[in-house]
Amino acid sequence: MAMDTKKFPLSKDTAIYTRGLSKTFGKVAAVEGLALEIPAGEVFGLLGPNGAGKTTTIRMLSALIAPTAGEAWVAGYRVGADDTKLRKVVGILTETPGLYEQLSAERNLGFFAQMYDVEKVDEQVERYLHMLGLWNRRRDAVGTFSKGMRQKLAIARALLHEPQVLFLDEPTSGLDPEAAHLVRDFISELGSEGRTIVLCTHNLDEADRLCDRVAVFKTRLLALDSPLNLRRKLFGREVVFHLTKVNPGFSEALRQKAFVQSVETMDNKLVVKLDDPERRNPELVQELVSLGAEIQFLGEKRQSLEDVYLQLIRDQVQP
Amino acid sequence: MKKVWVLVGKEWAEVFKNKMVLFSVAFMPLIFCIIPLVILYTMQGAAPADISGIEAELGAAFDQLRLQCGPLVELDCTQFLILQQFMVLFLMMPAIIPVTIASYSIVGEKNTHTLEPLLATPITTGQLLAGKALAAAIPAVVASSASFLIFAGGTALLAASPAVALQLFSPLWVLGIFLVGPLLSLAGVSLAVMISSRVNDPRAAEQLAVLVILPILALFLGQLAGVVVINQGLLLIIAGALVLVDAALLFFATRLFQRESILTRWK
Numbered sequence: 001m002a003m004d005t006k007k008f009p010l011s012k013d014t015a016i017y018t019r020g021l022s023k024t025f026g027k028v029a030a031v032e033g034l035a036l037e038i039p040a041g042e043v044f045g046l047l048g049p050n051g052a053g054k055t056t057t058i059r060m061l062s063a064l065i066a067p068t069a070g071e072a073w074v075a076g077y078r079v080g081a082d083d084t085k086l087r088k089v090v091g092i093l094t095e096t097p098g099l100y101e102q103l104s105a106e107r108n109l110g111f112f113a114q115m116y117d118v119e120k121v122d123e124q125v126e127r128y129l130h131m132l133g134l135w136n137r138r139r140d141a142v143g144t145f146s147k148g149m150r151q152k153l154a155i156a157r158a159l160l161h162e163p164q165v166l167f168l169d170e171p172t173s174g175l176d177p178e179a180a181h182l183v184r185d186f187i188s189e190l191g192s193e194g195r196t197i198v199l200c201t202h203n204l205d206e207a208d209r210l211c212d213r214v215a216v217f218k219t220r221l222l223a224l225d226s227p228l229n230l231r232r233k234l235f236g237r238e239v240v241f242h243l244t245k246v247n248p249g250f251s252e253a254l255r256q257k258a259f260v261q262s263v264e265t266m267d268n269k270l271v272v273k274l275d276d277p278e279r280r281n282p283e284l285v286q287e288l289v290s291l292g293a294e295i296q297f298l299g300e301k302r303q304s305l306e307d308v309y310l311q312l313i314r315d316q317v318q319p
Numbered sequence: 320m321k322k323v324w325v326l327v328g329k330e331w332a333e334v335f336k337n338k339m340v341l342f343s344v345a346f347m348p349l350i351f352c353i354i355p356l357v358i359l360y361t362m363q364g365a366a367p368a369d370i371s372g373i374e375a376e377l378g379a380a381f382d383q384l385r386l387q388c389g390p391l392v393e394l395d396c397t398q399f400l401i402l403q404q405f406m407v408l409f410l411m412m413p414a415i416i417p418v419t420i421a422s423y424s425i426v427g428e429k430n431t432h433t434l435e436p437l438l439a440t441p442i443t444t445g446q447l448l449a450g451k452a453l454a455a456a457i458p459a460v461v462a463s464s465a466s467f468l469i470f471a472g473g474t475a476l477l478a479a480s481p482a483v484a485l486q487l488f489s490p491l492w493v494l495g496i497f498l499v500g501p502l503l504s505l506a507g508v509s510l511a512v513m514i515s516s517r518v519n520d521p522r523a524a525e526q527l528a529v530l531v532i533l534p535i536l537a538l539f540l541g542q543l544a545g546v547v548v549i550n551q552g553l554l555l556i557i558a559g560a561l562v563l564v565d566a567a568l569l570f571f572a573t574r575l576f577q578r579e580s581i582l583t584r585w586k
Contacts (some may be wrong), residue, residue, distance in 0.1 A: 025583065062439055065579040087441045094439070098432035100329070102336045107329075114325040115440035157436065 012076065015040040015165050015196035016061060020070035023056050030056040032220045033070065038198070038213075040164070043191040045211035046200045047309055052218045054200040055095060058167045061198070062092045075164040075196075088116065091163035095170050097154035101143035105134050105153050108142055109160060116161035128156035132186070148179030155186065166190065169200045184210065208305040222312045231303045234311055236261065238301040239277045239284070241270040244294040253287055260284075271301060322442050326450030327457070334420055334454075343419050344458050347412055348466030355405045356473040362398060363477065387548070391486055394479045399486050402474060406492050407539040407549070409470070412463040413504030414532050417455035421511030422524035424451040425581070430521070435582055444576050448512055448569070455508040460501045467496050491551040499554055502561035507531040509568035516576045 016038040023031045031053040038044045046054045059065045061074050063083035072079040077086035099108050106125060113121040129135045132152040142150065151171065158166060171187060172180035187210055191197055201207050207214050208227045215224040223230055243250070251263040254272055259280050261273040270288075274280055277300060288295060334340045387403070388396035428434035437447070475484040511528030518524050541547030 059582065064435065064439055064582060084441045084443060087439060090439075092436070092439045094432070094435045096432040098434070098436045100333055100433060101431065102333050103329070107332060111325065111329045112436070112440065115322060115437070115442055117441070154436075 013040050014038070014073075015042070016044075016072070016074050016198070018061075018070065018072040021057070021060065021067050021072050022069040023053070023060060023065070024068045029219055031060070031067075034217070034221055036215065036221075036224070038196060040196050041194040042212045043187070043197045043199060043210055045207035045214035046198060047202075047204065047207055047214050047216045048218050049313060050202075054217075055169055058092065058169055058198065058200055061165075062090045062167055063087050064092075088161065089163055090165045090167065091158035091161065092167045093154055093158045093169055093171055095173070097150045099142045099150055099153060099157075102141055104139045105129065105142055105145070106138040108153065109157055112157045113160045118161050124160055128159060132156050133182075146179075148175050148182070151175060151179065151183060152186075155183065159190075163195075165196045165198065167198045167200070170202065171199065172201070172203060172206060180206075204305045204309055214305070216309055216312045218313060223308075227305045227308070230308045231305070234308050235303045236273050237275065237277055238271050238273045239281060239298060240301050241272065241284075241288065241293075241298045242296040243268050243270065243288075244296060246270060247291070247293070250288055250291055250293055253291055254284060257284070257287070322446045323450040323453065326442070326447065327454040330420075330424070330451065330454030331458070334423075340420060344416055344462050347416055348462040351405065351408050351412060352466040352470040352473070355402055355470060356477060358401060359398065359474065359477040362394070362479070389486055391482055395483050395486075398478055398483050402478075402483070402487050404542070405470070406487070406495065407535070407542060409463060409467045409496050410500055410503065411532055411535045411539065412466065413456070413459045413500040414507035414535060415529075416459035416462060417504060417508045418511050418528045418531070419525060420458075421452065421455035421508040422515050422528050423521045424455065424512050425515040425576075426518060426521045426524050427515075429519070429581060438578055438582065444573050444578070448509075448516075448572050448576060451512050452505065452508040452569070452572075455511070456501070456504040459504050459508075463500055463504075464497065491549075491554060494551065494558070495549075495554045499558050499561065502558060502565060503535065505565045506561055506568060509565060509572055513568065513572035513575055516572070516581060 014037055016036060018034050018036045021031060021034040021036075022029070034053075034057060046057060048054050056065070060067050060079060061072055063074075063079055063086045066080055074086055075089040077083075077089065079086065100111070103111070106129065109125040109128065110121055113124055118124050126135070129138050132155065134149060134153060134156070137145070137149065142153065145153065155168075155171065158168070168187065172183050175183060184206060187197065187199065191210065191212075199207065199211060211227065213224065213226050214230065216222045216230075223233075225233065246265055246268050248265075251265050251270060254260050254263045254270065257280075259274055259276070261275075263273075264271040272284065281298070285295065285298070384400060385396070388399055391399050425434070428437060471484065471488055474487060475481065478484055507528065510531045511524060514527045515521070515524040518527070538547060538549070542549055547553075
C-alpha cells in the first residue's frame with residue numbers, strides 16, 4: 001500500500017481514516033465531523049436515510065468532491081493533497097451505473113481500464129467479463145442490457161484496476177431478487193479476498209449479511225460497530241424460553257436472580273433479558289425445571305439490524 | 320497524453336454511431352464544396368460580359384476588385400472573385416461543424432450519468448477537456464480540409480483557365496485554410512466545451528457556443544460588402560490572435576471546470 005508516511009497518522013493496516021470530516025453545501029451541512037477508522041480488508045457499511053450524507057461521504061473519500069473541514073486518508077493518500085494518485089487506488093460504483101450505452105460491454109471496460117492505466121487491458125477486461133457472467137454479451141451495446149447486467153458491468157468497471165478500496169453506492173438498488181442475490185454473492189467474494197469495501201445501502205438485511213461493521217449516520221455519526229454488537233448495545237441480550245405452559249411463579253423465580261435484568265411473559269414464552277447468557281442459561285434452565293416447567297426449546301432473541309437502525313434514526317442518540 | 324487519445328477514441332466510437340452527428344459533420348463540407356463547383360460548371364463556355372456599366376458605377380471599388388484579380392482579366396477575374404467569397408466559408412467550417420459534438424461533450428456525459436465514473440478515474444481536468452476538444456475539432460478539420468481539397472481540384476478542372484486556380488490558391492489562402500481554420504476550430508470547441516461544463520442542457524450549450532462564429536461571419540459579411548479586404552497580413556494577425564484566444568480559452572475552460580459543482584449541483 002502506498003503511504004504518505006509523513007502525514008498519515010496510522011499504520012498501513014488502516015485503509016480509511018477520517019478526522020472531523022465535514023461537508024457543507026451553502027448553509028446546509030451534509031456531513032458533520034465524521035470520524036472513522038476502517039482497517040484494510042474490512043467490509044464496512046454506511047447506513048442512513050436519504051440525504052444523510054452517505055453519497056457525499058463516498059464522494060469525498062474517492063476524491064470527487066473536497067471536504068469543507070476535517071481530514072481523510074484513503075489507502076495512504078490524503079484527500080485533497082494527491083487526488084489523482086488517490087483515484088488510482090480506489091474503485092467506485094456510483095449510484096447510477098453510468099455506462100456508455102452505444103458502446104459494447106468490452107469497449108466500456110476497455111476504455112476505463114486504459115483510463116486507470118491498467119497494464120494488460122484485454123486480459124483484465126476478459127477476466128472481469130467472465131467473472132460477472134457477461135462474456136457472451138461482450139460485443140453487445142450496453143443499451144441492450146438489463147438493469148442487473150448493467151449493474152454487474154459497473155461493478156466490473158470499479159474493479160478493473162484492482163483497487164485497494166472499493167466504494168459501492170447502493171449496489172443492489174432496483175435489482176430483481178435474483179440479480180441482487182448475484183451481486184451480493186459477488187461482494188461477499190470480494191470481501192473474502194481481503195479488499196476493503198465500503199458499502200452504502202438502504203438494504204439493512206444486506207448490510208447485516210455482508211458487513212463486518214456498520215456506521216449509522218444522519219449527517220453526524222450515530223453509531224459504529226458490528227451489527228451484532230449494535231444489537232446488543234441497543235437492546236441487550238434476551239433469551240426466549242418456549243414452554244408447554246407458563247406458570248406465573250416461573251417469571252417471579254427468575255426475577256429473583258441477580259443477573260436477570262427483566263422477565264416478560266408472552267403466550268407460552270418467557271423472554272429473559274440478561275448479560276452473558278452462555279454462562280447463565282444452565283442455571284435458568286435448572287431453576288425452571290425444578291419448578292416443573294417443561295422446556296420445549298430455547299434460543300436468543302435476535303433483533304434485526306432494521307430495529308437497531310430505526311431506533312437510532314428515531315432517537316438520534318448514541319447507544 | 321495517452322489518456323487524451325484514449326478519450327478521443329471513445330468519443331469517436333460513441334458519437335459516430337449516431338447518424339445525425341455523422342450527417343452534421345459531412346453535410347456542410349459537402350455543400351460548400353459542391354455549390355462553387357456547380358457555379359463554375361454553369362459558367363463553362365460563357366462569353367465575357369460587358370462590364371463597363373458596373374465599372375462606372377463602382378468606381379474606386381471596382382479598381383480594388385481589379386487589384387485582387389492580379390493578372391486575371393475578364394472571365395478569369397469574374398470566376399476568381401466569385402470563388403473567393405467561398406474561401407471564407409472554408410475558414411468558418413471548422414468552427415461551425417464541431418459545435419454540436421463539443422456542446423454535448425460534458426453536459427451529455429452528465430445527463431447520461433457517465434461523468435461521475437469518468438471523473439473518478441485518475442484523469443486530470445486538462446486531459447479531460449483536451450480529449451473532448453480534440454475529439455470534436457479533428458473530424459471538423461479533416462472534413463473541412465477534404466472539402467477544400469475537392470473544391471481546389473474541381474476548380475483546377477472547371478475554371479476558365481489554370482490561372483484562376485493559381486491566383487485563388489495562393490499562399491494567403493493555404494495559410495488561412497490550414498492554419499487559421501484549425502485554430503478557429505479549437506477556439507470554437509474550447510468555448511463549446513467550456514459552456515458545456517457550465518450549463519445543464521446540451522441545447523443551451525450548443526446555442527451559446529454557436530456565437531463563436533459571429534466574428535468570422537462579420538469578416539465574411541465585411542468582405543462581401545467590400546469593407547474588409549482579407550490579405551496575408553490580416554490572416555497572420557488573425558492567426559496570431561487566435562493562438563492567444565485558444566490558449567486563453569483552454570486556460571479558462573480548465574479553471575472554470577468545477578468537478579464538484581458539476582457533480583453536486585446539476586440534477
